[in-house]
Amino acid sequence: MRLSEFDFDLPEDRIAVRPARPRSSARMLVARGDRIDDAVVRDLPDWLAPGDLLVLNDTKVIPARLSGQRTRHGAEGETTARIEATLLEPRADGTWSALLKPLKKVRDGEVVVFSDQLSAVVEGRSDGTAHLRFNLAGDDFDAALAQAGAMPLPPYIAAKRPADAQDHEDYQTIWAARSGAVAAPTASLHFDPFLMERLAARGIEIAYVTLHVGAGTFLPVKVDDVSEHKMHAEWGEVSQGAADAMMATRARGNRVIPVGTTALRLIETAATGRGEIAAWSGDTDIFITPGFDFRMADALVTNFHLPKSTLMMLVSAFLGADRIRRVYDHAIANDYRFFSYGDASLLIPE
Known part of the structure; x- marks a missing residue:
């Protein structure tokens, strides 16, 4: 695979420098197989089934x-x-x-x-x-x-404005608990108390895992042959309770849905077989590209990613390269906001 396969043209004004307020008012593109719908994050429960499990990353960003x-x-x-x-x-x-x-x-x-x-x-x-x-x-x-310290905003935001006091709140999830990240699990930034209440009322279950997102998440891919790229290792942990919750979800026929690529990378690292996972902790440098065999994630909530990035490769692997290209074409044509403070997507493979 060549790096150019994951490139696309993004107008500069689509890069969000502030998040939507309230958080759950951000737009959400829903891709189910070949179908694309335009929605809003606060309506996420309507796209899920009672008993589905959202896997959330509880890492806490330090003002690094x-x-x-x-x-x-x-x-x-x-x-x-x-x-x-x-x-x-x-x-x-x-x-x-x-x-x-x-x-x-x-x-x-x-x-x-x-x-x-x-x-x-x-x-x-x-x-x-x-x-x-x-x-x-x-x-x-x-x-x-x-x-x-100041919050370590991604380079594409820091180039447009300096971090300020508001970022201490904006660039942190509402459930952040375990300090150690130098970048936020940004799909989770859309969640607020209103959305959490709606999820609970719908019967959506929650499990927390930890992946301390490192600065390597912003490192550009500098090789044309994607297979030669070396991922930066990050520390993560899946507790026994979280592993049990995922196994129980699969056993009753519901879906395991990581919120963010960090949670997805972690649970795929900890997976022991198709639909099976065990408690795990350690450093992961898992690199997900098209052809990857997903064993735990049934759907994914994620933001819109940088051209030629490892995360663009991940979503291409998850939904399929052709489908993700159509998703991004739709997002650009319909004025979705991109990157860390941008809008969300719900990706549901066939």
């Missing part, structure tokens, strides 16, 4: 973007440099892997001060990232990061 200053004392006096940091993931030794700009302005052993409360020592680097050891840990670190 930091702006700080490095100070250096030398023969010529004191010099300072502005340092921008994006936290990527915690490491086993207690440091954080982070992108620093400009990395060459910082030496190992130097301190970068981000606020009166928060600072970090650079303790090495690898593969273009720095290893930061912060002066705080646990709840104290979380509190200081919440004060000093």
Whole structure:
């Protein structure tokens, strides 16, 4: 497969820079086989059957973007440099892997001060990232990061406007519980209390899993031969309770429907056979492209993805390349909003 097979032209004004308000008022394209319907997210329960199970990712986005200053004392006096940091993931030794700009302005052993409360020592680097050891840990670190950090908006939004206080709410799901993501599971951003109440009244069941979405989700595919692309690993967990809920759903003849590609990638990683899944935790770098054998996901709620992205490959695998092309043509022709803060789709294969 060639990268060009997953390309399409998207008008610049279709990239959403703010979400719909209220959240569940966003539009929702419903694709069932060859049929396409235009709907609204708040009506999602009407497209589901009582007893269907939605699988939700309960990861919590950390305000991972930091702006700080490095100070250096030398023969010529004191010099300072502005340092921008994006936290990527915690490491086993207690440091954080982070992108620093400009990395060459910082030496190992130097301190970068981000606020009166928060600072970090650079303790090495690898593969273009720095290893930061912060002066705080646990709840104290979380509190200081919440004060000093900004939400790590995707590049296609950050290029249009800086993150602000509203993004702390907008770029977080209403059920976010387990800190560790540097990107939101964006299909879940459409869910609000009103929609959750409608789902419960319809008899739709809920199971929570965790996949800490990493910055690798934004990395472009740089190889023309798709099979040569290397996915960035992300940590995830499917609890015994969530696995049992999915197995019970399948046993009674209902559907397992992940909300978002993160939840789908996780449950397909944990699947042990067709319609079978077990508790699982660890790092996953699953790469889903056309020809993939889906074993757990019966339908998918997801946003509209970037051209030539791994997520475009995933939805092409899920619905079929020809069908997904028609879906995206319809979305563009009918003014759907794209990407993280954009509209939703419900994809139901034949």
